Amino acid sequence: MQPHERITDSLRQANAAGRPGLVAFLTAGHPSPAGFLPALQAIAAEADVVEIGVPFSDPMADGMTIQRASQSAIAQGVSLRWIFEQLGGRDFEPEAPLLLMSYLNPLLNFGYERLAARAAEVGVCGFIVPDLPLEESAPLRDALEAQGVGLVQMVTPATPLARAKVLCEASRGFVYAVTMTGITGGSRGLPEGVAEYLDRVSGVSPLPVCAGFGIREPAQVRLIGEHAAGAVVGSALVEVLEEGADPGVFLRGLRGKAA
Numbered sequence: 639m640q641p642h643e644r645i646t647d648s649l650r651q652a653n654a655a656g657r658p659g660l661v662a663f664l665t666a667g668h669p670s671p672a673g674f675l676p677a678l679q680a681i682a683a684e685a686d687v688v689e690i691g692v693p694f695s696d697p698m699a700d701g702m703t704i705q706r707a708s709q710s711a712i713a714q715g716v717s718l719r720w721i722f723e724q725l726g727g728r729d730f731e732p733e734a735p736l737l738l739m740s741y742l743n744p745l746l747n748f749g750y751e752r753l754a755a756r757a758a759e760v761g762v763c764g765f766i767v768p769d770l771p772l773e774e775s776a777p778l779r780d781a782l783e784a785q786g787v788g789l790v791q792m793v794t795p796a797t798p799l800a801r802a803k804v805l806c807e808a809s810r811g812f813v814y815a816v817t818m819t820g821i822t823g824g825s826r827g828l829p830e831g832v833a834e835y836l837d838r839v840s841g842v843s844p845l846p847v848c849a850g851f852g853i854r855e856p857a858q859v860r861l862i863g864e865h866a867a868g869a870v871v872g873s874a875l876v877e878v879l880e881e882g883a884d885p886g887v888f889l890r891g892l893r894g895k896a897a
Contacts, residue, residue, distance in 0.1 A: 641763035642788025644735040645811035648686045649846040649867050658859055659868025660684070661812075661848050662875055662889060663739065665691040665707035666724070667716030669880050674716075675728050677879055682732035684889035686868065687812075687848075689766065692718050692740035703873040707880075718744045725760035732761070737790065737811070739766040750781035757787050764788035764811040772808055783810070790814050795835050799842065806843035815839050815849045815866060828858055836865035856894045 649659035662685035788810025850870025
């Protein structure tokens with residue numbers, strides 16, 4: 639099985655078990671670098687996929703919570719190189735496949751071929767790159783696919799259906815369906831029409847579709863699970879980690895399971 643196929647398989651196994659998949663996000667090294675691997679291990683024990691955020695100085699798709707987390711991690715010396723060192727030196731095998739979410743500049747700086755080889759070496763199965771359009775993605779995509787590592791594509795409510803179909807067919811691992819226009823971390827709930835939007839995207843995607851932005855409550859996860867393969871939870875989980883609370887308890891609660 640190729641690394642990116644592990645992502646797809648994990649989400650499909652969750653659906654086969656009668657529940658939505660859960661993609662859980664944390665910013666690497668926040669709130670403390672020493673807590674990164676313990677948090678990763680705890681989150682991977684509950685989530686179906688773990689999305690590790692690479693801190694970046696200008697995270698334009700992210701709201702205040704993840705901006706704050708990125709600034710904190712950068713101030714504490716966290717970088718893409720540091721993340722790879724930490725993942726390579728871990729003494730456990732995460733129970734869920736790992737993704738890196740990064741803006742393009744750190745990946746360009748690292749070098750695509752070196753990036754892909756190092757990612758595969760430390761067990762990273764895929765990448766999400768919010769500021770990389772499909773039309774400009776071939777150099778990175780080709781380098782990653784040579785190692786079996788996937789590049790996840792994103793769609794939004796403003797994406798025309800024909801374009802969404804192209805993005806879904808180009809994606810690997812899963813398709814990230816942004817639930818709203820704007821930035822992550824919203825607290826105003828899911829927008830009207832999200833069910834119909836997810837049905838449209840799921841109808842043209844050969845891969846599982848996972849919906850993210852603004853996911854905070856079990857009811858939202860249940861709703862998304864009726865129209866897509868899974869939900870992405872980001873800012874809410876970052877806040878749990880900032881508070882020093884147990885991420886496993888929070889994730890089980892999102893699934894409606896007892897703590």
